[in-house]
Amino acid sequence: AQSVSQHNHHVILSEAASLELGCNYSYGGTVNLFWYVQYPGQHLQLLLKYFSGDPLVKGIKGFEAEFIKSKFSFNLRKPSVQWSDTAEYFCAVNAQIYNQGGKLIFGQGTELSVKP
């Protein structure tokens, strides 16, 4: 069965610090990869996604992620965080399995707190 693992449950950073959130998945086939952000009290918003091509993808708000197939990883990075980045971050995987509804499998989420 597919699964997604986010190793950091809660990360606390000061403004301007660099961020890297880990995400690993378990599935041997072709996958699509996503990072979503959930600000307090709000819905999930797509930060970035990877389908194919350049393994380094850039998303909104200065976020980027790198797909390393050999490590089954899709880590999220930002060079300099801001207080407004305080939110919960979810990694998600969609396995390209024929004849399935394309469900997303989510990781447990990482809560990011940025201190001003």
Add this chain to the structure above:
Amino acid sequence: EPEVTQTPSHQVTQMGQEVILRCVPISNHLYFYWYRQILGQKVEFLVSFYNNEISEKSEIFDDQFSVERPDGSNFTLKIRSTKLEDSAMYFCASSIGGRLLGGYTFGSGTRLTVV
């Protein structure tokens, strides 16, 4: 930018009652989904719907749950007899191309509280 709309934003119901959560997906999307997030836990897949039928469902989606697209625009999730453990945020999502094209758009969610 097109949105997925969910109503109500918050529903409180008594245990054993039926609830219907409503969603209006993006108009040209073909795949529809329900997910839930119990407080403090991860987002979990419930069901996907395509071509007027369920294409996949999780173990959570038991006989108490059903989905419907009654009029070509709304997409509903019905819980027949709610339990305390059904309390969660329920998210509707839609996608134009399902597994290959991704591009899921999520609604703002309905917070269901069962008392």
